[in-house]
Amino acid sequence: MFDKVVTPSDVGKLNRLVIPKQHAEKYFPLDATANEKGLLLSFEDRTGKLWRFRYSYWNSSQSYVMTKGWSRFVKEKRLDAGDTVSFCRGAAEATRDRLFIDWKRRADL
């Protein structure tokens, strides 16, 4: 679906990942009912581990964010500013309706 090079804030103490608006609205649209409390999205990483993030819209900053759960991912993967996270949808039939998350170190690019 899309990648994001994470910012210092994305991996810092704010415990949130900003999803660029064009990707958010294309791949994770929030309807009126979901807008209130956001969604709980589940992603599988390359090890098969499941990650649940709260995904919602912040009116105050007019931005889409992953909040609850995100900091645990940052910590486990030791993400640093400049690293890349990828959000993907399963391509094979068996995984067509599953979501995946992957990451790449800046140093490895």
Add this chain to the structure above:
Amino acid sequence: MFDKVVTPSDVGKLNRLVIPKQHAEKYFPLDATANEKGLLLSFEDRTGKLWRFRYSYWNSSQSYVMTKGWSRFVKEKRLDAGDTVSFCRGAAEATRDRLFIDWKRRADL
């Protein structure tokens, strides 16, 4: 009943006082019905002035707090971190069912 040495957060911009769990559950138990909206507790200070605080339980942090009304008390008494607040029940027959709040400056200890 009990004292608490207030923290910077208790007298800062968070406008809440955390009540240590063991004291909260012993002296201000919340039953299932009160759990939803909390309680309005009234305390008398040494000048006879009445203070009403909203008292409730925060599920997310699993803690008991005084919220609404608390910041006005901090401001009027000029409470600082390290000062002590005391919650008391009337001992004399005439005050047996009344609640009192008192405070002591750290400098006076």
Add this chain to the structure above:
DNA sequence: CTGACCACCTGACCG
């Protein structure tokens, strides 16, 4: 716009 209030969230710390 500002500040109080509300319901959440998290990490550091400690027994």
Add this chain to the structure above:
DNA sequence: CCGGTCAGGTGGTCA
């Protein structure tokens, strides 16, 4: 060392 506690936060709402 693990789990509970709680100090220190957040965005949203409303007067």
